[in-house]
Amino acid sequence: MSVESETVSLGEFEFQCGETIADLELAYETYGDFEGDNAVLVCHALTGSAHVSSRGRFEDSGDQAYAWWDDIVGPGKAIDTKEYFVVCANVPGSCYGSSGPSSTNPETGEPYGPEFPPVTVADWTEAQRRLLDELGIPALYAVVGGSVGGMNVLEWGKRHPDHVEKLVPVAAAPRLDPQCLALNGIARRSITTDDDWNGGHYYGGSDSDENGASSDGGTHPDEGLALARQIGHVMYFSKASMERRFGRRAATREAERAFPTDPAGRFFPYRDVESYLDYNASKFVERFDANSYLYLTRAMDNYDLSSGFESDADALAAFDGEALVMSFTGDWHFTTQQSEALADALRETDTDVAHHVVDSDYGHDAFLVEPDSVGPPLSDFLEEGLDGNAVSDTKAVESEASDFAPVHNSLFSR
Numbered sequence: 001m002s003v004e005s006e007t008v009s010l011g012e013f014e015f016q017c018g019e020t021i022a023d024l025e026l027a028y029e030t031y032g033d034f035e036g037d038n039a040v041l042v043c044h045a046l047t048g049s050a051h052v053s054s055r056g057r058f059e060d061s062g063d064q065a066y067a068w069w070d071d072i073v074g075p076g077k078a079i080d081t082k083e084y085f086v087v088c089a090n091v092p093g094s095c096y097g098s099s100g101p102s103s104t105n106p107e108t109g110e111p112y113g114p115e116f117p118p119v120t121v122a123d124w125t126e127a128q129r130r131l132l133d134e135l136g137i138p139a140l141y142a143v144v145g146g147s148v149g150g151m152n153v154l155e156w157g158k159r160h161p162d163h164v165e166k167l168v169p170v171a172a173a174p175r176l177d178p179q180c181l182a183l184n185g186i187a188r189r190s191i192t193t194d195d196d197w198n199g200g201h202y203y204g205g206s207d208s209d210e211n212g213a214s215s216d217g218g219t220h221p222d223e224g225l226a227l228a229r230q231i232g233h234v235m236y237f238s239k240a241s242m243e244r245r246f247g248r249r250a251a252t253r254e255a256e257r258a259f260p261t262d263p264a265g266r267f268f269p270y271r272d273v274e275s276y277l278d279y280n281a282s283k284f285v286e287r288f289d290a291n292s293y294l295y296l297t298r299a300m301d302n303y304d305l306s307s308g309f310e311s312d313a314d315a316l317a318a319f320d321g322e323a324l325v326m327s328f329t330g331d332w333h334f335t336t337q338q339s340e341a342l343a344d345a346l347r348e349t350d351t352d353v354a355h356h357v358v359d360s361d362y363g364h365d366a367f368l369v370e371p372d373s374v375g376p377p378l379s380d381f382l383e384e385g386l387d388g389n390a391v392s393d394t395k396a397v398e399s400e401a402s403d404f405a406p407v408h409n410s411l412f413s414r
Contacts, residue, residue, distance in 0.1 A: 005029045005050070007097055010130045015092075019117035022106060026131050027097025028089035029053075031073065032081035039137045040079055040382070041128060041164075042088040043145030043152035044068065045368075046232070046296050047288055049096035052088040053081070071371035078375035079144065079382065087135070091152075092127050093119035093295040101291035102203065114200030119295055121148070121303045125155040129163070142166035142382060146367040147334065148300040154316070154342075158305065161319035166385070168378060170326040171367040173338035174305035174312050174345070180333060183235055184297045187228035191290050194224030200291050223259065225290040226281035233277055238330035238363035242273065251275035258282045305342075312345035319346075323353040324381040326374065330361035352386045 006028060013024035029050045032038075042052050045068075053074045054067035073079045073086055090098040093116070101116040132140070143164050145153045150172020157167045176184070196202055196219060204219045237245075250269035257270060258278035309315040323346050327339035336357050343355035358373040360366045367374055 008131060008134050010127065010134070013092075013127065013130075015117040016120045016122050017118045021099065021112075021117065023099075024092060024127060024130075025097070025099045025103070026089050026092070026127055028087060028131060030135070031086040032084055034085040034135075034137065037139075037141060038084045039132070039140050040084045040086050041132070041140050041143045041156070042069065042073060042079065042086055043124075043128075043143065043149035044088060044091070045145075045147035045149045046300065047094075047284075047293070048090075048149070049094070050088045050090045051096075052086070068368065072375055072378070078371075078379040080379070084141065084382070085137075087132070087137070089128055089131055091119070091124040091296070093123075093292060093299065095289035095292040098127075100289070101200065101295060102289045111203040113203060113291060116291075116295070119299050121151050121155050121299055122159065124152050124299070125159055128152075128156075129160060138163070140164040142168060144168040144170070144378070145172070146170040147172060147364065148296070148303070150334075151300065151303045151305075154305050155303075157319040157321075157323070158315045161316075161321075164319075165321040166382065167319070167321065167323040168326070168381065169323075169339075169342065170374065170378075171328055171331055171334050171364055172342075173334045174342055175303060176301055177335075177338070180235065181301055183231055184301055187231040188294055188297060190227040190231070191221050191224040191294060194221035194290075197221040197224060197290065200294075202290075220285075221290045222285045225285050225288065225293060226259070226278075228290075228293055229281045229284045229288075230277045233280060235333050236363055236365040238332065238361050240330060240361040241363050246271070246273035246276065305345075312342065313348035316346060316351070317349045319349070319351060321351070322381075322385050323351055324377065324386075325353060325355045326358065326367070326377065327355070328358045328360045328362070328364070328366040328370075328373075331364045331366065333364040354381075354386055 007025050008028065010024045010026060012020060012022055014020045027050050029052065031053055044052065048068050049066065051066040052069045054070045071077065073081065075082050079086060090096040092098055093100045095102045101112050101114065103112055104110065105112045105115065140163060143153045143156045150169035153167050153169040154174065156164050191197055202220050249272050251272045251274065255270060255275040305312045305315050325339050325343045327336040329336055340355055343353050346353040356377045358366065360370055360373060362370060
């Protein structure tokens, strides 16, 4: 598999908010060989990176930002890099090589911090379009992405309908519901009320690594970011998966508390679920920037497919390709009902679309951890579109019920 990892300078870039920076840099990776009509753009989720598939040195990193969809992207996999030229770029506002709050402002020589312009999903899409122009890719065969990356997919169908043939939003929705908006708001508050946040001006130079994460643990808002990540992590599980994985059992004797506890905590057990969240939060603050977390969650919260149009269908009316919408029954972050509403909007435009529902109680992260459920329908759709038996079965199921009837894996089996 041919793999390239680069950072490209896109020059002056005006964000949707109207603010401009002199030089927007995007970190990106490509996999496979470009043959003119086989380019697939993969859009990462909230804290993902351009490293969508493994290439040796990242395989044992234990960092989900590296090779985060390795079971889906690669030679012989669902997005087969022997067939497709795969591009994945770290979005503006993040901290994995693309310009963001932790990047150096060339005008001051200091990190942008909170002076970095607010970013939107539309900004991500336009930056990706500029990247593809640099790479000499006029149009895409497909755009695929999960979670907020799925919103990025929808924005491609809205803003560049003539530049993409297939849309695959996975575990996504046209907008967040109020419950998720509330939880994201609490997560941001945990960062901004950390004494070390300092209004976003916490970069100390020598105590910051290349991702903007704190290396000494003393100057960055680590505890606030850790709490924000824990809130997010709970959103990605379902009740059933948490019960199955943790129950109410106490952590092992070897487990050490990663954060201070209240005095009564010496009497009551330190539970396994607490230990898991503490451990993963501690690892997260080593690799991610708190300001980027604020910026990216704001972009996700702000996204509304229908913005500037009368409806979701109106926003996607110019897209005349095919779409595969995928959702998971145990996902309460982006529900199957939201995905079906999206599929209905596409049907209103006479777009060929199927809504594939995976029967899974894992939760939102099922799209990352259950490749056997995601891979077969995705591979089938990329290879054959909706022309085979699968689309006939889908339409048969939908016509037999007035309410939404899920389409399960068997309908896309080969």
